[in-house]
Amino acid sequence: MIRLVSRILDFLTSEPLRIRSTLRLVLIVLIALLVENTHVEHRNEAVFKAVLAAYAVGSVLWLIFILIRPSRPWYPWVSTFADVAVVIALCIASGPATISLFPIFFLLPISVAFLDSPLLTGVLGLSSSFGYLLAWAFYATQEQKMGMTIPAVVYVQVGCLLWLTAATTALSFTLARRRARVLGLLDVRRRLIAETMRADERNNRELSEQLHDGPLQNLLAARLDLDELRDKPSAEGFDRLDAALRETVTGLRNTVATLHPQVxxxxxxxxxxxxxxxxxxxxxxxxxxxxxxxxxxxxxxxxxxxxxxxxxxxxxxxxxxxxxxxxxxxxxxxxxxxxxxxxxxxxxxxxxxxxxxxxxxxxxxxxxxxxxxxxxxxxxxxxxxxxxxxxxxxxxx
Structure with a gap:
């Protein structure tokens, strides 16, 4: 039972990380296709492609690693730190073309929602939303001489990120509560099974004592009365024998009714x-x-x-x-x-x-x-x- 509970706990801990790592690979492919088809010019094209390629290779190796190794508590934090570092590096390398990276900003609030930490999900989601806006404000200020301003679509995109932050934070809160409830139920069931085994032993012992001290003693007394009646029959002896047998029947009937009510x-x-x-x-x-x-x-x-x-x-x-x-x-x-x-x-x-x-x-x-x-x-x-x-x-x- 302890091994079963341990496996369930390990499954609950490791499975979200594997799902998150798989979804990261899909997102990287989508970002690469988006950048390729939008034909935007990044501030440093070579660095941008190198970071994205390294991110893709690292994500594949990371997925293989967590599939073959037992889960550890620090794995999700390493994964989150890597996501944040890559987003910052891509924004720096992209420059004003950051708008083409908009989908990657969805990665942070969604990925950390698997950590069962609503606070961390909310903080990173808000950081992602306002970081995207601040990046645009910075580049608009740098290019102000060329008449560059923040496009209206950027504010809409920031609103979408804020909505996503609220949704993922609520999801993380719900998952955390359900996980706590499941773990609590598993713990109660484990203790319940252990205590049930002890209770069965106590019940068997009590039933044995009840039968020994009640019906069995009455039958032994009835046998002694019967031996006495063979040598010296008397009305008093028959009354004692009758009383002992009646008491035995009553005790056995109560025991049977407790085990399985006939009615x-x-x-x-x-x-x-x-x-x-x-x-x-x-x-x-x-x-x-x-x-x-x-x-x-x-x-x-x-x-x-x-x-x-x-x-x-x-x-x-x-x-x-x-x-x-x-x-x-x-x-x-x-x-x-x-x-x-x-x-x-x-x-x-x-x-x-x-x-x-x-x-x-x-x-x-x-x-x-x-x-x-x-x-x-x-x-x-x-x-x-x-x-x-x-x-x-x-x-x-």
Whole structure:
């Protein structure tokens, strides 16, 4: 699992750089074709062609290098520095013909958007836009004696660069947020899997202890009573034997119901949720109001029943609620379960911390629901408390 997470992180880090390096080669070809077809005269034609040729060769070698070598954090910064240096060198060599280089100014804000740094994207985008304008202002001042002024189209082009800067900065911000969310989910899943394995071990141990201390001890006591009854039959002995067997049956039935509720398999989800609410109310003494629609037998009923059990259990353990409401209704394409309480409230942001503390019930439920194509939403109840809405598709893939 750790190797899988490492590969995913490496992919997320290296893939944008490879895309960016490939797009750079295409842009170089387009710039060369543009310069060739516009027939502009650069201030120093030989230097301009040498810089562009070196840029093309260096870009090809760089792409090969990052394809065969593992990604490093400093690779994107080296690439960005090289782009800025080449743009400055081409502008100096081109002189007043900088207008033919207008497409290359798109390179900077677009390329740095892959760095997941909105601030850097915005800064370089603005630098590119005003640098293009300042280059024209400088050359216009130098050639003022010849009547040269800044063409109106330059201001339009600067406006296009500013728009591109705003768009790429917004894109970089969105990518950064999504990347952070993906990395957060990967970390939660990694810890969740590790804690699930430990939880399985704890559950097996608790089940073993429950069977050993309950039904098994009752059966041993019943066997001793049976041996005693063979030698000396008595009504009191038969009563003890009957009580021991009844207690054993009750304990085994509760254990089986916990592992797989029979009412769910026999009567369906609605009856199982109603039975769950009644047992919760009887056990903890907290009133539970139900509004349950008959939804029949669903492919997703085990998951929804698990959600109801987990949410009721959490309400008792953490919310200090005095009243609960459980609703079950059909929705287009799915079934919705809603559990609300009048307790102290709940902040979904603590799920990750709860997992690190070993409490995986609710976090694993969120993962299970989302993996099934459903959703789990937390909101505040008017007047205080929490409302949890779980929606799961009827057909699970």
């Amino acid at each position: 769910l398999a026999q009567l369906g989800l609605t009856a199982a949720v109603r039975d769950l609410a009644q047992r919760y109310e009887q056990r903890w003494g907290t009133p539970v109001r139900v509004d349950l629609e008959e939804v029949g037998r669903l492919e997703s009923q085990a998951l929804i029943h698990r959600a109801a059990r987990e949410l009721l259990s959490n309400a008792h353990k953490h919310s200090r609620a005095t009243c609960l409401d459980v609703k079950l209704h059909r929705r287009p394409g799915g079934t919705a379960l809603q559990v609300s309480d009048d307790g102290v409230g709940f902040d979904p942001a603590i799920l990750s911390r709860r997992v690190s503390e070993g409490h995986i019930g609710l976090a694993s439920l969120v993962v299970a629901v989302e993996s099934a194509g459903g959703s789990m939403d937390f909101s505040e109840r008017p007047g205080g408390g929490t409302v949890v809405a779980v929606t799961v598709p009827d057909d699970l893939d």
